[in-house]
Amino acid sequence: MPLEPLIYIREKLKINHRYTAIMKISIKSSLKNALLPLLAIIIFHSCAEQQSTPQDWPQFKKDNYRSGNSSVQLDAATLGEDWVYTAAQMPVPAWYGPAKEDTYANSGPLPSMRDYDLSYYPIIVGDKLYYGSTADDAIHCLDVATGKELWTFTTGGPIRVAPTFHSGKLYFGSDDGYGYCIKASNGKLVWKFSPSQDIKEKVMNNNSLISFWPVRTGVLVEDEVAYFGASLLPWKDSYFCAVDIKTGKIGKEGTYVQKYQDLTLEGAMASTGTKIIQPQGRVSPMFFNKQTGASNGQLAGTGGCFVLITPEKNIVHPQSSREKGIMETFADNRILDEGQNAKQADFMSFKGGKEMVVKDSISYILTDNSISAYNRNAKKVIWSKRNYLAHRIIISGDMLYVGGTDKVYAVSTKNGHALWEASVDGTVYALAVANNALFASTGEGHIYKFAPNMGDNSLYAENKDKPAVIDNEVQEMVKLEDGNLEFAAGPFVNILGPNKVEVHFITEEPVIASLDWGNDYGRRVIKEDSPSKEHKIIVEDIRKDFTYQYQLSVGDGKTKALEFDNFFNFTYNENTNDNETNESKFLKEIKNLNN
Numbered sequence: 062m063p064l065e066p067l068i069y070i071r072e073k074l075k076i077n078h079r080y081t082a083i084m085k086i087s088i089k090s091s092l093k094n095a096l097l098p099l100l101a102i103i104i105f106h107s108c109a110e111q112q113s114t115p116q117d118w119p120q121f122k123k124d125n126y127r128s129g130n131s132s133v134q135l136d137a138a139t140l141g142e143d144w145v146y147t148a149a150q151m152p153v154p155a156w157y158g159p160a161k162e163d164t165y166a167n168s169g170p171l172p173s174m175r176d177y178d179l180s181y182y183p184i185i186v187g188d189k190l191y192y193g194s195t196a197d198d199a200i201h202c203l204d205v206a207t208g209k210e211l212w213t214f215t216t217g218g219p220i221r222v223a224p225t226f227h228s229g230k231l232y233f234g235s236d237d238g239y240g241y242c243i244k245a246s247n248g249k250l251v252w253k254f255s256p257s258q259d260i261k262e263k264v265m266n267n268n269s270l271i272s273f274w275p276v277r278t279g280v281l282v283e284d285e286v287a288y289f290g291a292s293l294l295p296w297k298d299s300y301f302c303a304v305d306i307k308t309g310k311i312g313k314e315g316t317y318v319q320k321y322q323d324l325t326l327e328g329a330m331a332s333t334g335t336k337i338i339q340p341q342g343r344v345s346p347m348f349f350n351k352q353t354g355a356s357n358g359q360l361a362g363t364g365g366c367f368v369l370i371t372p373e374k375n376i377v378h379p380q381s382s383r384e385k386g387i388m389e390t391f392a393d394n395r396i397l398d399e400g401q402n403a404k405q406a407d408f409m410s411f412k413g414g415k416e417m418v419v420k421d422s423i424s425y426i427l428t429d430n431s432i433s434a435y436n437r438n439a440k441k442v443i444w445s446k447r448n449y450l451a452h453r454i455i456i457s458g459d460m461l462y463v464g465g466t467d468k469v470y471a472v473s474t475k476n477g478h479a480l481w482e483a484s485v486d487g488t489v490y491a492l493a494v495a496n497n498a499l500f501a502s503t504g505e506g507h508i509y510k511f512a513p514n515m516g517d518n519s520l521y522a523e524n525k526d527k528p529a530v531i532d533n534e535v536q537e538m539v540k541l542e543d544g545n546l547e548f549a550a551g552p553f554v555n556i557l558g559p560n561k562v563e564v565h566f567i568t569e570e571p572v573i574a575s576l577d578w579g580n581d582y583g584r585r586v587i588k589e590d591s592p593s594k595e596h597k598i599i600v601e602d603i604r605k606d607f608t609y610q611y612q613l614s615v616g617d618g619k620t621k622a623l624e625f626d627n628f629f630n631f632t633y634n635e636n637t638n639d640n641e642t643n644e645s646k647f648l649k650e651i652k653n654l655n656n
Contacts, residue, residue: 110229111245117186118495119226123455125281125332126370129418131494134458137471137481141516143498144208148506150196153267154178155221155236155277155327156342175342176490177277177328177366180502182223185495189245192508193220193233198269200224200231202248205496208510214248216241218271222279222329223491227306232287234276236269240289240302241280242309252309256291256300256318264293273297277327278339282306283351286315288337290326299324301339301354319354328366333374340366346378360390371419380410385429387414409440418456425461425474427454431532432463432477444529446477450581457494462501464489466582469501469509478524485509487604505604541577541612544619552613554625557599562625564598566613574598578611603627 113119115132122129156175181192181201189211190203199215218236225232231245238258242251257274264273274291281288287306292299301319304311311317324347328340336357337349343364348357365379371389380386388410411417413428423443424435432454433445449472453464460480461472466488471481487503494500499511551566564576571592578585578600587598603609607627613620 111187112228113186113226116495116497117226118184118493118500119186120184121182121223121225121279121329122369123493125283127329127331127368128370129455129492130420131455131457133494133497135460135471135494135497135499136513137460138518138521139513139516140471140481140483140499140511140518141514142483143510143512143515145510146203146208146210146508148181148194148196148201148508150194151506152178152180152504153195153219155195155219155267175327175366177340178219178221179488180490180504181506181508182491183493183500183502183508184223184226185493185500186226186245188496190500190508191224191226191231191245192502193222193224195219195221196506198235198237200233200243200248202245203508205498205510208508212248214243214250218269218275219267221275221277221327225280225282227282230306232280232282232306234278234280234289234291236266236271236275236277238272238274238276238291240276240287240291240304240309242287242306254302254304254309256302256320274300279329281330281332281337283332283334284315288330288332288351290324290330290339292324292326295323295325295344298322299326301326301349303351303354315352317354319349319356321356328368331368331370331376333370333376338368338370338376338378340368340378342366346376362388367416369417369419377417379415385415386410386412387417387426411435415452416454418454418461420456420474423474425454425456427451427463432461432472434474434477434529442531444477445531446472447532453489453492455492455494457499462492462494462499464492464501469499469511471499473525476524476527476529478527480521480524481518482520483509483511541610541622542619543621544612544614546613546615546618546620548613548620551596552620552623556630559630560603561599561601562603562627562630564596564600564611564613566596568594568596568615570594572615575614576600576611577614578609580607580609 123131155178178195181194183190183192185205188205190205191200193200198218199213201213202211204211216235216237220233220235226245229245230251231243234240239253239255241253243249244251262273263270273293275293276289276291278290285306286303288303290301299321303316305313305316325341325344326339327342330337330339335351337351339347339349341347345359345362345364346368347359350357360378362378362380367379369377376390377387380388411426414426416427418425422436422438424437426433426435430450431445431447432449434443436443449463451463451465455462459474461474463470463472467484469483469485469489470479473480485501485503486507487505489501489503491502501509549567549569553565555563555565557563571594573589573592574596575586575588576598609625610622612622
């Protein structure tokens with residue numbers, strides 16, 4: 062058979078999963094029978110929905126176990142920055158930071174328990190990256206190769222949990238009270254469903270009007286059913302929903318809408334295969350029967366939105382809402398029900414832990430300042446490195462990827478030493494490995510892609526063969542001690558810009574004052590040049606969403622230790638996105654209207 066007709070057809074059809082070109086083909090009858098099977102295969106392939114592969118990262122924390130565990134092995138020796146995408150607006154979390162105090166219990170500060178939307182969490186399937194925005198209420202699709210935006214789909218409220226990719230569709234929830242399904246190829250709506258769509262009540266939250274029943278659980282897809290919760294206030298009803306993934310409707314077996322009271326469903330849910338585990342913020346996670354939606358009780362402990370299902374189907378979750386720590390609970394019938402001792406459900410616990418990943422028989426536990434490897438069978442610490450101030454951890458191949466503030470690391474699973482590191486702008490709250498690359502998203506709206514063959518890394522050769530050791534305990538940073546110095550007026554912190562403040566105060570006599578300013582990531586002392594009665598000390602290079610401690614001194618006198626929280630800084634730069642290729646469609650339309 063001549064080769065020319067086959068080549069001609071293959072080039073003209075331009076077949077892929079997104080579209081099929083239609084054309085008239087004139088061929089001799091002698092070729093007809095040979096070409097028909099080929100055409101049938103091509104057309105079937107073009108109509109089939111795209112499926113995710115083990116090399117993808119198709120949802121929050123990789124899978125329904127929220128394992129954060131991938132088999133992709135990156136070459137850390139040559140890893141380097143490929144591109145940076147900057148969103149037009151920074152993330153707007155539903156809840157900000159730790160509670161300063163619990164006045165009812167006379168305790169505090171309390172650790173943050175609702176930290177599931179501090180950055181734009183990326184998922185990656187094939188050559189596309191997707192994320193949901195808490196700022197412009199849209200799903201964004203980027204080209205993985207270039208970081209350029211391809212399309213957006215806008216909802217009626219913030220999207221707080223990453224979308225889930227399944228069979229060519231994206232499933233996600235919005236603060237407008239709906240669960241959504243859209244096409245992953247072009248963002249076209251397939252269906253949306255709300256258990257409260259007939260109720261028109263709205264509530265103001267973070268400068269947005271949202272539903273009293275926002276979908277802040279994400280959407281978990283399993284066995285052709287989409288699961289999600291709609292909930293906000295414990296004194297209003299909450300809904301646990303299971304709908305057909307094709308139609309977005311209930312009716313077939315295993316679909317339902319269950320109504321509950323006294324719940325606050327928020328944070329990405331996980332599945333053991335038979336049970337759904339749903340976090341509740343400062344209240345311990347709930348169990349739901351997957352088939353019926355019936356409540357099966359709560360986990361031990363008192364809250365948190367981190368949930369992990371281990372290979373043994375045990376459940377890892379925060380131990381207490383009053384101090385950092387995680388515990389592992391059996392996933393069988395040892396559920397904390399009324400009258401049952403909570404300790405019966407506890408398998409093992411890790412003081413100070415805030416995240417964990419598991420591979421084979423080893424747990425890797427992240428605390429505020431350390432990463433430790435723990436043999437689950439021998440119940441023994443293998444190594445512990447205490448030089449990390451980190452927030453997120455995942456595992457891919459034989460490497461841990463760790464997100465800190467202004468830093469992202471690749472850490473050896475064998476010895477805990479950093480084999481690669483890179484600077485980023487902001488605190489890394491989301492990590493993913495897919496498409497032979499590492500993706501890191503920060504709380505300041507940046508998504509970074511790091512790929513092999515993009516850099517020269519000396520750390521790899523320096524640290525890869527070092528022995529595993531257990532570091533000594535880290536000494537806590539010396540805290541500022543209260544003094545009794547007072548001024549005629551002030552001090553007041555005046556906000557001059559998103560990264561600049563002024564500490565203003567007045568003294569009775571002309572004096573030279575000094576300002577001690579900083580946090581766990583560094584301190585600095587700024588001293589005035591000349592004496593004055595009215596003082597305005599400028600502090601630059603401060604960060605959005607960071608809390609700073611400061612103290613003023615004159616001679617040997619010092620003020621009380623004071624605090625400034627830059628979360629409440631709502632100023633902005635005129636140019637919030639200097640990357641023209643990453644401007645949102647909305648911003649481009651505004652510019653076109655003005656031209």
